[in-house]
Amino acid sequence: MRLVHLGLGNFFRAHQAWYTANASNAAEWGIAAFTGRSTKRSRARVAALRSQDGLYTLITRAADGDRFEVVRSIARIHLGDEHAAWLAYLADPQVQVVTTTITEAGYLRGPDGGLDVDRAEVTTDIEALRADAMAPVSTAPAKLVAGFAARRLAGAGPLTVVPCDNLPGNGAAVAQVISDLAERVDPELLRWIRDNVLYATTMVDRITPEPTPEDFAAVEAATGVRDRAAIVTEPFTEWVISGEFAADRPRWEDAGAIFTTDVAPFENRKLWMLNGAHSLLAYAGSIRGHVTVADAMRDPTCLRWLDEWWVASSRHLSLPAAENAAYRAALIERFANPRMQHRLDQIAWDGSLKLPIRVLPTVRNELAAGALTSGVVRPLAAWVCHVRGSGAKMTDARAEDFLPFAGGPLPGAVRLLLRALDPELAENEAVVAAVIAEARDLGQL
Numbered sequence: 001m002r003l004v005h006l007g008l009g010n011f012f013r014a015h016q017a018w019y020t021a022n023a024s025n026a027a028e029w030g031i032a033a034f035t036g037r038s039t040k041r042s043r044a045r046v047a048a049l050r051s052q053d054g055l056y057t058l059i060t061r062a063a064d065g066d067r068f069e070v071v072r073s074i075a076r077i078h079l080g081d082e083h084a085a086w087l088a089y090l091a092d093p094q095v096q097v098v099t100t101t102i103t104e105a106g107y108l109r110g111p112d113g114g115l116d117v118d119r120a121e122v123t124t125d126i127e128a129l130r131a132d133a134m135a136p137v138s139t140a141p142a143k144l145v146a147g148f149a150a151r152r153l154a155g156a157g158p159l160t161v162v163p164c165d166n167l168p169g170n171g172a173a174v175a176q177v178i179s180d181l182a183e184r185v186d187p188e189l190l191r192w193i194r195d196n197v198l199y200a201t202t203m204v205d206r207i208t209p210e211p212t213p214e215d216f217a218a219v220e221a222a223t224g225v226r227d228r229a230a231i232v233t234e235p236f237t238e239w240v241i242s243g244e245f246a247a248d249r250p251r252w253e254d255a256g257a258i259f260t261t262d263v264a265p266f267e268n269r270k271l272w273m274l275n276g277a278h279s280l281l282a283y284a285g286s287i288r289g290h291v292t293v294a295d296a297m298r299d300p301t302c303l304r305w306l307d308e309w310w311v312a313s314s315r316h317l318s319l320p321a322a323e324n325a326a327y328r329a330a331l332i333e334r335f336a337n338p339r340m341q342h343r344l345d346q347i348a349w350d351g352s353l354k355l356p357i358r359v360l361p362t363v364r365n366e367l368a369a370g371a372l373t374s375g376v377v378r379p380l381a382a383w384v385c386h387v388r389g390s391g392a393k394m395t396d397a398r399a400e401d402f403l404p405f406a407g408g409p410l411p412g413a414v415r416l417l418l419r420a421l422d423p424e425l426a427e428n429e430a431v432v433a434a435v436i437a438e439a440r441d442l443g444q445l
């Protein structure tokens with residue numbers, strides 16, 4: 001094992017595990033994969049993958065047919081609470097890379113981007129690590145810090161963390177939460193981390209929905225194998241990576257990954273145009289009764305909303321306009337793939353953490369340009385409606401911070417809900433008025 005992954009979910013199997021399997025030096029890079037948590041869903045995944053020795057079928061689903069491929073890069077499979085195994089891998093000098101896909105919520109960032117030290121689970125983990133730097137812990141930042149403590153003790157040398165979640169500047173973001181946590185645990189350990197751990201920054205892109213029983217049946221029909229760990233993804237895939245690596249790494253570039261000095265222009269385009277549009281459809285499209293992205297793409301009203309969103313978001317990107325137009329054309333084709341069942345309620349999860357990343361930059365940019373239109377605030381208004389019970393069912397890691405303000409007359413609720421996303425924006429009367437008007441248009445009284 002030379003690579004450890006935290007957050008064994010759908011996306012990792014369609015993306016990083018696939019790139020690693022297709023690297024020219026793949027034979028040197030077995031992955032030990034851990035789920036982020038130990039939920040019932042995680043246990044089912046672990047059981048399915050273990051029963052297949054880590055092998056699984058990747059279904060690449062184009063509009064005109066499926067391609068089936070067995071991915072062979074996962075060598076060990078663990079539940080998130082198998083702490084002794086986690087420490088043992090991180091203490092092994094052969095292990096030189098840690099990748100993560102733990103969702104935006106998993107980094108436990110507060111409003112300033114640093115570690116949210118007011119959260120109970122963070123406090124509990126800090127106390128545990130103060131007593132014993134390798135104690136069992138539950139949060140991802142604490143697991144990484146405990147792993148680094150084990151690595152330091154073993155003298156196993158430097159390594160690189162490669163975050164693969166939809167967070168802008170994800171390398172700096174994870175470095176910050178690690179440093180915030182380690183400084184509260186042990187200054188010596190913090191020093192070691194600063195000297196030995198490097199963080200890559202990545203933009204990741206490949207639409208990967210939750211697989212369905214029909215997907216498992218498709219694998220069985222085509223290959224004769226009953227594969228309960230199969231994953232469906234789209235043909236399009238992108239991985240843009242920047243940053244130095246502390247030691248060795250898989251040659252992901254041989255599988256198509258792009259190494260660059262600045263991920264930000266690609267990251268902004270992806271987060272604003274793809275993920276922003278996804279969130280728009282998740283909230284506004286589900287209010288119109290749509291269940292999947294492809295359903296919404298058959299609705300001319302949703303297409304008009306997307307058009308308005310893309311005009312607004314793309315004009316603030318630094319990449320050439322012609323490239324952005326091509327990206328947008330490709331998005332229309334990707335979203336409309338009629339054979340992908342990408343559920344809007346899956347995309348809608350954790351909106352309070354996603355909207356500040358995917359939607360608010362465009363709202364601020366358009367506000368600064370004096371161009372605040374209904375098309376720009378629609379994702380925010382639709383999220384307000386979603387929180388007040390319209391469209392897709394709400395699931396949000398921060399629900400307790402804003403749900404108490406969601407009821408009552410719309411104007412007051414809009415102001416308080418916006419405050420939960422961005423206090424400054426909530427003070428802007430033009431924004432508040434535009435969101436109220438658009439929420440009314442979407443059916444709120």
Ligand SMILES: NC(=O)c1ccc[n+]([C@@H]2O[C@H](COP(=O)([O-])OP(=O)(O)OC[C@H]3O[C@@H](n4cnc5c(N)ncnc54)[C@H](O)[C@@H]3O)[C@@H](O)[C@H]2O)c1
Binds near residue numbers: 036101139207
């Ligand atoms: N699915 C996609 O199309 C896609 C594409 C690009 C990027 N991503 C990124 O990957 C992330 C995961 O997507 P997925 O489709 O694999 O989801 P998933 O639900 O299949 O897997 C999520 C993984 O994260 C872990 N996790 C969830 N909450 C956590 C928490 N609070 N702390 C620690 N671990 C936690 C889970 O245990 C699981 O291992 C997304 O949130 C996104 O940032 C996904």
Ligand SMILES: O=P(O)(O)OC[C@@H](O)[C@@H](O)[C@H](O)[C@H](O)CO
Binds near residue numbers: 205206279347349
């Ligand atoms: O994965 P999430 O929950 O951050 O966001 C849901 C979708 O917008 C996302 O998964 C996209 O499909 C993906 O980012 C495409 O690369």
